[in-house]
Amino acid sequence: MPPVDDSISPPPARPADDRTSTTIARDDEDVVVVVAKQRDAPRTREEDGTRTTTTIEGVEEDGVTNVRVCVRLRPMITRDHRDATTTPDYDDDDDAAMASPSSSGGTSSRMKRHASGLATPTSTSRILSPKVVLVGSERSSNQRRTTAVEQKQQQQHAPPPLSSSSFSSSSSLSAWHTHPNDIRRITQSKHTAPYTSHRDVERMADYSYDRVFGPSDTTSTLYDECVRGVVKSFVDGYHGSVFAYGQTNSGKTHTMTGSPDEAGVIRLAVRDIFRRIRSSQSAPVDDGGSNDVSSREYLVRVSYLEIYNEQIYDLLAQPPRPSASPSRMSLQHHHLPPSTSVRIFESRTEGVVVRGLREEIVTCPGDVYALLDAGNARRRVGSTGMNRTSSRSHSVFRIVLESRASSSSSRIGGGGGPELRGGSGGGVPSIAPASNSSVNSDSDSVATQQSQGASVRGPVRISSMSLVDLAGSESVKNTGSTGVRQKEGQYINKSLLTLGHVVHKLSELSSREKGAMVAPNEHIPYRDSKLTRLLQPSLGGNAQVCIICNISPALSNLEESHNTLKFALRAKKIRQHARITEVTDEKTLLRSYREEIEELKRQLREATRTSSDTQDSQQRHRQSRLDQTPKVAVDYSSSSDEEDQDDTQVLVSAIANLESLILKAGAKSTRKATKTTVRSNSSMATTSDDGNDESSLPSRALDAALMRAESPAVASDSPTTNGSSLMTPETTQRVEHGDEDDQHLLEDLHRIQEMLGAVMKKKLKGGGVKTTPGGGNSINVNNLNGRTPDRDAEVERLRMQLQEQEVTSAMRKADSSFLQSQLNVKDGILKEVSILLEALEKRQLALETENKQLREDLAGAANMIEEADAMRLILEQRLLEKDVEIVEKKSI
Numbered sequence: 001m002p003p004v005d006d007s008i009s010p011p012p013a014r015p016a017d018d019r020t021s022t023t024i025a026r027d028d029e030d031v032v033v034v035v036a037k038q039r040d041a042p043r044t045r046e047e048d049g050t051r052t053t054t055t056i057e058g059v060e061e062d063g064v065t066n067v068r069v070c071v072r073l074r075p076m077i078t079r080d081h082r083d084a085t086t087t088p089d090y091d092d093d094d095d096a097a098m099a100s101p102s103s104s105g106g107t108s109s110r111m112k113r114h115a116s117g118l119a120t121p122t123s124t125s126r127i128l129s130p131k132v133v134l135v136g137s138e139r140s141s142n143q144r145r146t147t148a149v150e151q152k153q154q155q156q157h158a159p160p161p162l163s164s165s166s167f168s169s170s171s172s173l174s175a176w177h178t179h180p181n182d183i184r185r186i187t188q189s190k191h192t193a194p195y196t197s198h199r200d201v202e203r204m205a206d207y208s209y210d211r212v213f214g215p216s217d218t219t220s221t222l223y224d225e226c227v228r229g230v231v232k233s234f235v236d237g238y239h240g241s242v243f244a245y246g247q248t249n250s251g252k253t254h255t256m257t258g259s260p261d262e263a264g265v266i267r268l269a270v271r272d273i274f275r276r277i278r279s280s281q282s283a284p285v286d287d288g289g290s291n292d293v294s295s296r297e298y299l300v301r302v303s304y305l306e307i308y309n310e311q312i313y314d315l316l317a318q319p320p321r322p323s324a325s326p327s328r329m330s331l332q333h334h335h336l337p338p339s340t341s342v343r344i345f346e347s348r349t350e351g352v353v354v355r356g357l358r359e360e361i362v363t364c365p366g367d368v369y370a371l372l373d374a375g376n377a378r379r380r381v382g383s384t385g386m387n388r389t390s391s392r393s394h395s396v397f398r399i400v401l402e403s404r405a406s407s408s409s410s411r412i413g414g415g416g417g418p419e420l421r422g423g424s425g426g427g428v429p430s431i432a433p434a435s436n437s438s439v440n441s442d443s444d445s446v447a448t449q450q451s452q453g454a455s456v457r458g459p460v461r462i463s464s465m466s467l468v469d470l471a472g473s474e475s476v477k478n479t480g481s482t483g484v485r486q487k488e489g490q491y492i493n494k495s496l497l498t499l500g501h502v503v504h505k506l507s508e509l510s511s512r513e514k515g516a517m518v519a520p521n522e523h524i525p526y527r528d529s530k531l532t533r534l535l536q537p538s539l540g541g542n543a544q545v546c547i548i549c550n551i552s553p554a555l556s557n558l559e560e561s562h563n564t565l566k567f568a569l570r571a572k573k574i575r576q577h578a579r580i581t582e583v584t585d586e587k588t589l590l591r592s593y594r595e596e597i598e599e600l601k602r603q604l605r606e607a608t609r610t611s612s613d614t615q616d617s618q619q620r621h622r623q624s625r626l627d628q629t630p631k632v633a634v635d636y637s638s639s640s641d642e643e644d645q646d647d648t649q650v651l652v653s654a655i656a657n658l659e660s661l662i663l664k665a666g667a668k669s670t671r672k673a674t675k676t677t678v679r680s681n682s683s684m685a686t687t688s689d690d691g692n693d694e695s696s697l698p699s700r701a702l703d704a705a706l707m708r709a710e711s712p713a714v715a716s717d718s719p720t721t722n723g724s725s726l727m728t729p730e731t732t733q734r735v736e737h738g739d740e741d742d743q744h745l746l747e748d749l750h751r752i753q754e755m756l757g758a759v760m761k762k763k764l765k766g767g768g769v770k771t772t773p774g775g776g777n778s779i780n781v782n783n784l785n786g787r788t789p790d791r792d793a794e795v796e797r798l799r800m801q802l803q804e805q806e807v808t809s810a811m812r813k814a815d816s817s818f819l820q821s822q823l824n825v826k827d828g829i830l831k832e833v834s835i836l837l838e839a840l841e842k843r844q845l846a847l848e849t850e851n852k853q854l855r856e857d858l859a860g861a862a863n864m865i866e867e868a869d870a871m872r873l874i875l876e877q878r879l880l881e882k883d884v885e886i887v888e889k890k891s892i
């Protein structure tokens, strides 16, 4: 049984029969729709020889749970009223209205200026109490002109004419009310009755969900009660997905992204995830029965994309605007390529795959916030008649977590425990990184050499959390959009319609076969839009899903609110079966990094051993020379010593870099964790797994590594190496930034030249060499015209060193331009593959259509054959009868 999460408030009392019911009141009759049947059940494990499935807590005993759906009614804002009284204040074809990094005036202002309604006095959308009385007409002046027939129909169903006073008092009220005593219900307000069409009996509906949040509820409350559980499961290893759905201007972005005054779900989730990672040490790790109470180590990476006009764009792939609090991640962004269109396709083995999306490894909430801000600044926003800062795209912020038991009790080879092989494709789209992504999970680029100590093996859990802010459905009637906005609106509506179809189909299937998952051969129209293809793994079953349905309190949005609530009811019926995904034999980033660290440690041990061997031999050599020659105080700390130390520093620094990316449970803060991790590893190393002693690491090098690990700026100054095994994200970055490296090399060269110059000067001046203070056999070098064999050797050595550096520099330049050209080639190939895939996809669709047509033709032909056969039989029968007739006639 997993630890009970105290932070999650207990669910509201359930009906006696343990069922959650949805009631739709229809005039005088009540239709009860059973929405869910949930019962707290312990985790169960099923084993079928090769894999173990662990089911989530709080689900039915058969391991199936329903999608969690909550509804959020946003507060009244002045715009609700203004929308109904003014014409749209936007310019459709003006792309400048589209928020861009330069036009938005900063990320915080880009956050759709959510606080504008709350904090800025000049704002146009201020929150109003739902009960505040407004004056004005509820009917929008920008509503489309009605036809004569429609006018007639409206007159038939129209409410009685209202005086301006009666209208103003009713229109100011929220169209919906929530029930303080029943936090699951939302009902259409009574005063809306006159506006309710008698044809639609559901208009006065009383809906019920997992939880309904009223205008005074905060995002934090919503998070605690609906999302926290999904996040907890995510950290435990289950896939999760949270998305905000609703019409335009209903508060989706406010809920997901938040405002400067109120953190949104994404930030709250990020904070929670890191908090859970830090505190997970104290919680027993339920890994399928071993009762292992060891801590885990984690690798967190994030990506951010948007779907705009049916194209996927990478929101992390453009250089960000300078950030107020530069972090390692934000610094890296200055070198990112411009945003590219990303490809999505289906792979037989991996499921839905997103190709070419940048993923960033993050080690603390600050890293994530910087990325989020950068991505939000790039998200497409435009002004419409309904929302001044309307999202014109669907956005998906995705967090991937890899974790493994970090103690020595890790099971080798992954015996026992939940093992569900199949990579990350189980519950979320896998992401195949871009060729120049700062994270390259391609195993080629990460050293995967022989050193695979016991600590490297053991299953790695992969879970992913998708936080989705959907664009809102909109009607041209209300937004008054034309041109670009109208086209965007059409794309948005089309994809939401497909989402509606998918949800409808899934809910039907779930109701039909209660408890059964979607049959593999059942056709669900995921492929009809990029959005549904992307959400397919989440909706398809292997994820914990929470849908937040946002509705507006405005009477003018009544129709859309009903649609949203109906969508929510359907979504509530979808059944999910989340499982932990554990990978034992496939490459994961975490395992690659661990292997890399092990390999570097091995190299480090070797380097220190070689160094001490060299020192020994030098010592012996020195001793023999001292025995033979007069005592001259020549600096015997040879250059090879320095080189060895440099090598060691590079290795220690590389280890520190990698270690800093892996988060350990129990660390106080991740920045500190970097230090703790490195320190504890190096000190632990004295009793490391394979018993090798690393205590002899040069403390200077270790300190330097720690400083680098703590300070990205220092880290970027660290020496680099050509060794592919050191291609950590940072070193990769350095290769990309060949200029900086060249600069370092030049500095090195200058240093050596200066040393050489000083030596030459001394030589020319005939400067003396200090003799040892008490050296009995000391000699005056002037007697030798300033020349000693040692000095000549030193000059020669420095000359050689200079040459070597020049060669190294040239090689590095060649290397970096070669790598750059390789990247370009790969990018080109990727683009070609994308085009081919697209063509293939089109061809496949065409073939599918052709097949369908052929099948219909075939069925038609078969029918015709059948009919012809029947006709032939009839004719034969008639022929027979005729024959008989003739025979009879003849006989007569």
Ligand SMILES: Nc1ncnc2c1ncn2[C@@H]1O[C@H](COP(=O)(O)OP(=O)(O)OP(=O)(O)O)[C@@H](O)[C@H]1O
Residues within 6 Å of the ligand: 074, 075, 077, 112, 113, 114, 115, 116, 117, 118, 125, 127, 246, 247, 248, 249, 250, 251, 252, 253, 254, 255, 387, 389, 390, 391, 392, 470, 471, 472, 473, 550
């Ligand atoms: N809970 C809330 N508290 C205060 N203001 C809110 C709340 N929800 C929404 N708002 C305000 O309502 C307006 C519309 O919200 P938002 O932009 O989040 O809607 P949306 O559903 O994302 O719209 P679109 O689909 O057009 O992008 C904003 O001005 C926002 O600040």
